[in-house]
Amino acid sequence: MVVRDNFTFSELENWLNENRVTEIECLVPDLTGVARGKILPRVKFTEDRGMRLPEATVAMGVTGEFPEEGPYYDVISPNDMDMHLQADPSTVRIVPWATDPTAQVLHDCYDRNGKLVPFAPRSVLRRICGLFDAEGWDPVVAPELEFYLVARNTDPNQPLQPPIGRSGRAETSRQAYSIDAVNEFDPLFEDVYEYCEKMGLNVDTLIHEIGAGQMEINFFHAAPLGLADEVFFFKRTLREAAMRHGMFATFMAKPIAGEPGSAMHVHQSVVSKLTGKNIFSNPDGTPSKEFFWYIGGLQKHIPSAMAIFAPYVNSYRRLARNTAAPINIQWGTDNRTVGIRSPVAGPEARRIENRVIGADANPYVALAATLACGYLGIKNRIEPSAECKGDAYLGEYQLPRSLGEALDLLRADKELASVLGEEFVTVYTEVKEIEYSEFMTVISPWEREHLLLHV
Known part of the structure; x- marks a missing residue:
């Protein structure tokens, strides 16, 4: 079943009933495109229609690391504050390989004031659109x-x-x-x-x-x-x-x-x-x-x-x-x-x-x-x-x-x-610097082969 645009929460509930869904994968894409989030029972999802995750969840490198200091924390609170995640009903889809009837729903990230978190990937694309x-x-x-x-x-x-x-x-x-x-x-x-x-x-x-x-x-x-x-x-x-x-x-x-x-x-x-x-x-x-x-x-x-x-x-x-x-x-x-x-x-x-x-x-x-x-x-x-x-x-x-x-x-x-968005560019570049620094600690086979006895 293809979900149409502007799907409402009541229509989402009907869709979940029709597909006899018992679990919901609540997903948010991070900067690397990895699916972060939580798996909730259907009842819990219906009651909350959202969830909370730390801000850094969508702002870490591909190895799961993030900066310990610097401009990164001019954007992200060092207090490890929560984001408020709101489900986008139009993104709901069945998980076809799941054993039990399971749905997956993408979420948008908001701060405590109800504004989109500027460094979350979906927020950046929403901004440009x-x-x-x-x-x-x-x-x-x-x-x-x-x-x-x-x-x-x-x-x-x-x-x-x-x-x-x-x-x-x-x-x-x-x-x-x-x-x-x-x-x-x-x-x-x-x-x-x-x-x-x-x-x-x-x-x-x-x-x-x-x-x-x-x-x-x-x-x-x-x-x-x-x-x-x-x-x-x-x-x-x-x-x-x-x-x-x-x-x-x-x-x-x-x-x-x-x-x-x-x-x-x-x-x-x-x-x-x-x-x-x-x-x-x-x-x-x-x-x-x-x-x-x-x-x-x-x-x-x-x-x-x-x-x-x-x-x-x-x-x-x-x-x-x-x-x-x-x-x-x-x-x-x-x-x-x-x-x-x-x-x-x-x-x-x-x-x-x-x-x-x-x-x-x-x-x-x-x-x-x-x-x-x-x-x-x-x-x-x-x-x-x-x-x-x-x-x-x-x-x-x-x-x-x-x-x-x-x-x-x-x-x-x-x-x-x-x-x-300057906040996005700051967070993104700082995270990528961490990844680059991690890579530079690794010695490649090429270096061992050609430099070990030749330089």
């Missing part, structure tokens, strides 16, 4: 999410390997767009599609990508918040289904050395609330000034947003030359070598594709950031560079090469921070 709404615009997005299926791996010191398919063999060669290669994992994907149907996830096309065991799922275009919810739910669903079939699914940007990385390409356009028309096209069908300004905004601010689009040390292994990933912010029409692509489409479907974002990015803050870049482009009438008509892979690097560099750029971009 509000800016578009104030201009009389509806942003429309469509993510394309790549991922790898890999053999079960319980030892992090061992490299990941492609999984065994129906044939009893693992992939060893490039299988881009191969139908038979997808069919190797038919039992898994049958479950995935069944789960998605029961959850009302609007997934579209499934294809095999370039890498061994690498797939891509496309989502139908829709409003940003609902689609971010769907990406969040899909990641959770795919991981669960894969484990039930003896393998792992990973959204790491670069999980396997020598194989292409995984991206989350985001198509985006803007519709006028007044006319219902795509503002990227003029009445005669030609590209509008807003189309070019949006591209200009992406070009100016994408480098500053890379800590959001590429949030981990591993993310920058994907964004390297000769890896089938963009290394600059050139734009072009029907050109997959650029970071900002304009697909061939009719005037009503004219859109811009951000190809820089990694599959490891939090969908809420990634969509917020790419829309914020375009918003600033239109508002400030930023003209783009000349269109790239050649191979942009041969161009110069225009993106930060490391997480540390990316964090410095994000902190320095005051325009982008003012749109995303």
Whole structure:
């Protein structure tokens, strides 16, 4: 059963009755996209219609650590105060793999004064959508999410390997767009599609990508918040289904050395609330000034947003030359070598594709950031560079090469921070600094192999 927008709490109760739900997974996405929260009995959920969690629950790193001092505590109280979590009834979905009838509901985070917590991922995206709404615009997005299926791996010191398919063999060669290669994992994907149907996830096309065991799922275009919810739910669903079939699914940007990385390409356009028309096209069908300004905004601010689009040390292994990933912010029409692509489409479907974002990015803050870049482009009438008509892979690097560099750029971009929210940028960058510092304490096999006896 698909839940419609503006679902009320009374309608939610009816839905829970119809589906005989006995337990509720009360979820809130944190900065890494991890599902935090509590599991409540149906009665307890109905009585409270919400719950409380410490503020830091949504503001910790991927290892569960958070800063012990510094600007982080200018935003988050050192007293470990509670957030008040309010269920969003329109997000309720069944948990199709649960033994007992169980629902999952996303929650928004509020402070004690009833204001959205500014650093919670759903709050950030709500903020950006509000800016578009104030201009009389509806942003429309469509993510394309790549991922790898890999053999079960319980030892992090061992490299990941492609999984065994129906044939009893693992992939060893490039299988881009191969139908038979997808069919190797038919039992898994049958479950995935069944789960998605029961959850009302609007997934579209499934294809095999370039890498061994690498797939891509496309989502139908829709409003940003609902689609971010769907990406969040899909990641959770795919991981669960894969484990039930003896393998792992990973959204790491670069999980396997020598194989292409995984991206989350985001198509985006803007519709006028007044006319219902795509503002990227003029009445005669030609590209509008807003189309070019949006591209200009992406070009100016994408480098500053890379800590959001590429949030981990591993993310920058994907964004390297000769890896089938963009290394600059050139734009072009029907050109997959650029970071900002304009697909061939009719005037009503004219859109811009951000190809820089990694599959490891939090969908809420990634969509917020790419829309914020375009918003600033239109508002400030930023003209783009000349269109790239050649191979942009041969161009110069225009993106930060490391997480540390990316964090410095994000902190320095005051325009982008003012749109995303200064509190969010402060918390996000401080958390990422902790992750980066933790990584730098680890000595890699490459260092032991090449430096141990040679330097």
